[in-house]
Amino acid sequence: MPYAEDNRAFIHRTLGDLVRPERNQAEKCWEIARTHMRAMVEGLAERYGSVEVTIDFRTTSKCDTRCRDAGHDDCDCQCLGENHGGAAYWRGWIEVGETTLVEVGIARRTFLVVRR
Structure with missing residues (x-):
């Protein structure tokens, strides 16, 4: 303000x-x-009359060790192949459970609210 x-x-x-x-x-x-x-x-x-709002919130990305470690072309993961075969090696994945990988980060969103 x-x-x-x-x-x-x-x-x-x-x-x-x-x-x-x-x-x-x-x-x-x-x-x-x-x-x-x-x-x-x-x-x-x-x-x-209006206000621009910026929100920072914690995000979690999920992938699978089978995708990250894959050596073939098949991938049914929600990353749509972005991390396939270790492509995103720089990410800070945390292994949870048997095969699930998660990455926690911060996302920022901005939007405009106008007076009614």
Whole structure:
């Protein structure tokens, strides 16, 4: 949200006095708990007419050791062959279970919310 003297007060009016928003100086943004996101986005859209929202969330990719270790052309894995035969050797796969591989990362999504 653009700088304004009353930004912290606006957050408290929108989310309640018990909320403790943190200012991320490096990213030049406010950080709030996920449970308050909907109310905050609606309040910002009402205040400014629209708001661009960026969300960082943890993602999990799944593959299979049989795909990663394959030496032939057959693959029925959800990666659609991206990791076939160890093609994505640089990925930080964690083996869980007998054959399942997972990779955890962070994804960022941005979207525009317009006042109703």
